[in-house]
Amino acid sequence: MDYYLRMACTPEVLQQVGQRGGRLAAPMSELVFPVLPHADTGAVQVLLRILAGFEDFARVTAHHTRRDLHPALATDDFKHCCLSCLVYRNERVLDSEWHSFCECPGTASARSRFSEICTTELTYNQPCTAKDLCRLVAHVSSDPRKAGALATLALNVRATRRHTFRKLSTHGPTGRGLVAVQLTQLQNLGAAPAVI
Ligand SMILES: [Zn+2]
Numbered sequence: 416m417d418y419y420l421r422m423a424c425t426p427e428v429l430q431q432v433g434q435r436g437g438r439l440a441a442p443m444s445e446l447v448f449p450v451l452p453h454a455d456t457g458a459v460q461v462l463l464r465i466l467a468g469f470e471d472f473a474r475v476t477a478h479h480t481r482r483d484l485h486p487a488l489a490t491d492d493f494k495h496c497c498l499s500c501l502v503y504r505n506e507r508v509l510d511s512e513w514h515s516f517c518e519c520p521g522t523a524s525a526r527s528r529f530s531e532i533c534t535t536e537l538t539y540n541q542p543c544t545a546k547d548l549c550r551l552v553a554h555v556s557s558d559p560r561k562a563g564a565l566a567t568l569a570l571n572v573r574a575t576r577r578h579t580f581r582k583l584s585t586h587g588p589t590g591r592g593l594v595a596v597q598l599t600q601l602q603n604l605g606a607a608p609a610v611i
Pocket residue numbers: 497498499500508514519520521
């Protein structure tokens with residue numbers, strides 16, 4: 416699995432990890448996936464990158480790459496928030512892997528495709544936590560078909576998020592203009608109750 420994680424990471428990420436101690440992940444006594452997920456290699460790589468904390472979630476990245484386009488994302492009010500929930504629901508929610516997988520309305524269609532394949536509904540606490548994502552991984556990890564569905568969910572979650580980021584980066588009323596209006600509105604409200 417370490418090999419797959421190396422394949423899934425860019426040289427820059429591997430260098431960062433190396434500088435932090437030279438190991439890709441904390442040693443574990445058991446494999447996360449004792450079976451090989453039935454999914455495209457690319458989807459499995461995305462899943463591993465997400466589970467290892469290497470993907471673009473604002474709880475870690477704080478929207479650094481989007482601050483030029485959306486300056487309000489540099490403020491303490493918004494820098495760790497899910498952009499989709501800020502703009503489309505007027506809610507401040509921590510942008511995390513577990514929020515995206517389990518509860519974000521922006522990724523609902525990807526989630527429903529996963530539930531169809533696994534013939535099971537995703538359950539989670541409200542607000543959801545990292546434990547919910549761990550429970551989900553444990554639930555599918557020994558079944559190649561379900562583990563593959565989780566990898567496909569990971570790929571779809573990333574694709575949906577990237578599509579949303581691109582859309583909100585465009586000129587016009589459904590892009591940057593919408594972000595500016597919604598974030599200004601939230602700031603003027605004195606910051607909505609945060610679910611963080
Ligand atoms: Zn969200």
